[in-house]
Structure formats: structure tokens, C-alpha cells
Amino acid sequence: MRYSGIVFDVDGTLLNSIQDLADSMNFVLSRHRFPIHDTEKYKQLVGNGMKALAISALPEEERESEQVDRYVEELEKQYEKKWNQSTKPYPGIEELLRRLEKSGIRMFVLSNKPQRFTEEVIEAFFGAKRFELVYGARTGIPKKPDPCAALEISKRSGIPVSDFLYLGDSGVDMKTADAAGMYAVGAAWGFRAADELWRSGAKAVIQTPLELIEIMK
Numbered sequence: 001m002r003y004s005g006i007v008f009d010v011d012g013t014l015l016n017s018i019q020d021l022a023d024s025m026n027f028v029l030s031r032h033r034f035p036i037h038d039t040e041k042y043k044q045l046v047g048n049g050m051k052a053l054a055i056s057a058l059p060e061e062e063r064e065s066e067q068v069d070r071y072v073e074e075l076e077k078q079y080e081k082k083w084n085q086s087t088k089p090y091p092g093i094e095e096l097l098r099r100l101e102k103s104g105i106r107m108f109v110l111s112n113k114p115q116r117f118t119e120e121v122i123e124a125f126f127g128a129k130r131f132e133l134v135y136g137a138r139t140g141i142p143k144k145p146d147p148c149a150a151l152e153i154s155k156r157s158g159i160p161v162s163d164f165l166y167l168g169d170s171g172v173d174m175k176t177a178d179a180a181g182m183y184a185v186g187a188a189w190g191f192r193a194a195d196e197l198w199r200s201g202a203k204a205v206i207q208t209p210l211e212l213i214e215i216m217k
Contacts, residue, residue, distance in 0.1 A: 001103055001216050005159040007150060007182065008131075009168035010111040010118060011046060012190030014093055015125060019086035021046055024079040025057045028071055034059050043191035047170045048144075049112040049137050050076055076114065083117060089125055090189055092209035097130065099213055108153050109134040112143045112172070132157060145172045147180035154180070167212060171200030185215060 011017045018039055025045075026036040037045070037057060045056045054072045055063050062068075100107060109131045111118045118136030122128075133156060135141075135149050142148045154161045166177035169190025177184035178201035186197030186205035194205045204215055 001105060003105070003165045003183065003216055004163040005106040005108060005153075005157060005165075006100065006212075006216070007108045007110050007153060007164060007166045007177075009170070009173045009187075010109060010113055010121065010136075012043075012169035012192070013167055013173070013187045014089060014109075015087050015121060016090055017083070017087040017121070018042055018046070018191060020082045020084070021053070021079065023085070024082050025053060025075055027078045027082075028054070028074045029057060031074070032071075034062070046191060047112065047172050050079075050114055052112075076117075079117065083121060084124060087121065087125075090209065096209040096212060097126065099210075100216070101130075103216070105216065106157060106159065107131045108157070110144065110149055110153065110176070111136045113137065145175035145179060147176055150176055150180035150182060154182075165212075165216060169197075171196045174200035174202045177201070183215075185212065 008014050022039045022042040029036045046053055051072045054075050055068060058071060109122055113136045115136035115138050119134055122131065122134050133153055137143055154164060161181035164182040165185060166182040167185045167187055168174065169187040170192045174184045174186060174197055184202050186194065186202040188194045188205050188207050197205050206212060
């Protein structure tokens with residue numbers, strides 16, 4: 001195989017989680033009598049962490065209010081109840097993971113989802129030991145597109161960044177991979193359009209998970 005390791009984004013890449021994220025935020029908005037958004041709109045709002053999601057979903061006049069942290073807390077509490085209502089792996093993901101494991105590729109996770117949620121969803125859908133490191137948003141560590149966490153994965157694994165492929169569905173992921181020196185591959189089945197992936201530095205964009213095998217060779 002051409003690469004020794006692969007870093008996966010979670011939402012929009014491994015898991016189709018948009019409905020549970022949308023329902024959780026819409027619950028908060030409805031509770032405060034704010035306008036809600038349709039699920040498609042949320043595909044543009046997610047990707048930068050829970051606080052960024054809450055702020056972007058709120059009415060403009062509320063985005064700098066003293067209540068923002070309260071809205072974020074409410075979102076996280078609601079998501080804790082709803083994260084597994086509709087979320088599921090994308091078709092082909094399980095087969096992709098099996099083939100990569102069989103080939104001896106070392107696998108890692110990097111998400112802007114809070115650490116506790118990232119660990120929870122990965123364990124629930126894929127098992128706790130399938131990925132060597134599972135990183136979500138952690139206190140004191142910059143979120144993507146800052147490459148800090150991606151570089152930490154390289155350092156801790158002992159795999160040079162040039163031997164990593166990074167699979168994600170958003171411009172944030174492509175910028176992270178590029179900044180870290182990893183080979184950026186866009187997942188066109190996810191939340192964002194292919195043109196965003198190309199504009200943000202994707203070296204390749206694939207339509208289905210199993211296409212990744214050919215790139216790995």
C-alpha cells in the first residue's frame with residue numbers, strides 16, 4: 001500500500017449523522033421560539049464543532065448574546081439523548097474498514113465533535129479498538145482546520161505525515177490535511193459539495209468509500 005495510515009473525519013464521512021444533529025439543534029431553537037432550519041441547511045452549518053453549530057443556527061441577533069453558552073449546553077444535552085436515533089454508517093464504510101484492516105493500514109479518527117461524543121459514536125458503530133487514536137474536540141487543542149491534532153496523531157503513531165491519507169467531507173477537512181502535509185481525499189457522499197472539496201485543497205474526490213482502496217495502493 002502507498003500509505004501506512006489513514007485519518008478519518010466522522011460526521012459526513014464515516015457516519016450520516018445529520019438528522020440527529022439537526023433535530024437536536026432544532027429542539028433548542030423551538031424551545032426558545034426561534035426559527036428552525038431544514039435538515040439540508042444543517043449540512044452547511046456543521047463541521048466546526050458544537051459551539052459553532054449553535055451560533056450559526058441561532059438568529060443573527062442572538063449570536064453574540066450572553067446566552068450563547070447556555071444554548072450550546074442545551075444542544076449538547078439534547079444531542080446526548082438523540083445521537084443514535086437516525087445516525088448510521090454510510091453504505092460501503094464497513095467494507096472499506098475491513099479491507100483496510102486486512103491490508104494492515106493503521107486507522108485513526110479526528111473530529112470537531114466533542115471528545116466524549118466522538119468516542120461514544122465510534123465505539124457504538126465501529127468498536128472501541130478499531131482505531132488506534134480517536135480524537136474529538138479537546139480542551140486546549142485547536143479545532144480543525146488547525147493541523148495541531150493531525151500532527152499529534154502523526155507524532156504519537158510514529159508514521160510520517162507524508163505516509164498519511166486523510167478522508168473527510170468538508171473544506172475544513174481538506175484544509176486540515178493540507179496544513180498537516182497529509183494526502184487530502186474528499187468524500188463526495190457527505191455533507192458538502194465536491195467543488196468545495198476541490199477548492200479547499202483536495203488531491204482527490206471520491207464518490208463511494210471503496211474507491212479509496214485504489215488511491216491507497
